[in-house]
Amino acid sequence: MSKNASAADDASPITAAEANRLFGGLHHFPSLILAVSGGPDSTALMVLAARWRGRAKSPRMVAVTVDHGLRKESKREAEAVEKLAHKLGIEHRTMEWTGRKPKTGVQEAARLARYRLLSQAANEIDARFVLTAHTLDDQAETVLFRLARGSGIRGLAGMGSSAGMPVKEGRGIELVRPLLGIPKSRLIATLKAAKIRYADDPSNRDPRFTRPRLRELMPVLAREGLTASRLALLARRVQRVEDTIFQVLAHANTHVVINKVSDDGPVTLLHTDVFSDLPHEIAIRVLGWTIARAGGGQVELGKLEAFHAAMHSSLDAYALPADVEPTLKFAKFRRTLAGALVTVARDKITVEPAPARRAGLRK
Secondary structure: OOHHHHHHHOOOOOOHHHHHHHHHHHOOOOEEEEEOOOOHHHHHHHHHHHHHHOOOOOOEEEEEEEEOOOOOOHHHHHHHHHHHHHHHOOEEEEEEOOOOOOOOOHHHHHHHHHHHHHHHHHHHOOOOEEEOOOOHHHHHHHHHHHHHOOOOHHHHOOOOOEEEOOOHHHOOOEEEOOOOOOOHHHHHHHHHHHOOOOOOOHHHHOOOOHHHHHHHHHHHHHHOOOOHHHHHHHHHHHHHHHHHHHHHHHHHHHHHEEEEEEOOEEEEEEEHHHHHHOOHHHHHHHHHHHHHHHHOOOOOHHHHHHHHHHHHHHHHHHOOOOOOOOOHHHHOEEEEEOOEEEEEOOOEEEEEEOHHHHHHHHO
């Protein structure tokens, strides 16, 4: 078995040298937020960050525990994190998710609440980076989760080592995942070697939720060679493809897109002939970007693919020589998607806010 394939079986503690490599790029930032729930991964994150900083007073590190109030043990777990944080020389804050909790979709609501509260804590101490304890195992689960949801190439790239906060309160704050290439087993080994206890959240094994069910499948998949390390390797390779596509997309935009702004909102014009010649993946992404710009929201990939396919008869008709007038039956295309109106003509494709949206803006 290859080195990458067997990495998830490694259960050796993280060394001081490794910790320096994992956190080394963060030394020049004045303050950092550590997202610490009290579970093994986030507890190891706090322990390793403390070791990396050593006796230095910079950067300032504040461990934040979000108490969602969903389990009776959560308050006690937050207190345990606070006690350990102070022992490690790290400041600590507990942020509570207050108010009514949804009856459905509680995990997603809790996730967004956690990011809102982490963003609030970061803003309070003027920290631009929030460190989370996502591991190689989490990356593998993310790839499986998105594959099961029918994700496109972008989704199969998994999580990046850094990303913007997924809530509006986190604008300008970046999530950093220093442990993304580290197997969970090594974090647990690190804590065991240091004789540090951690909390066990039973919701991580609750079969009502998708991720715990996928987690249960991992040993079965690993026996067939589909280990966490190989899934994470797939994500890295897909990310290389994503990076290449991004460059091609940027080049395509300079040749096909003309941006305008009307009284009703943003309008994008696409050169019909150039757009028709784009590879399908690039054309779909250009179309998705322009629709999101005009309509004000992201478009589900499956709907975008179907919409692009529906445009084809018109695009093919307009690809005929200029002296051959396409029939309206095949050439006419004027449809809405996600709040945007797309009109295909011989010389240009117009993407603009849909009429219903315009009327709503004038009220």
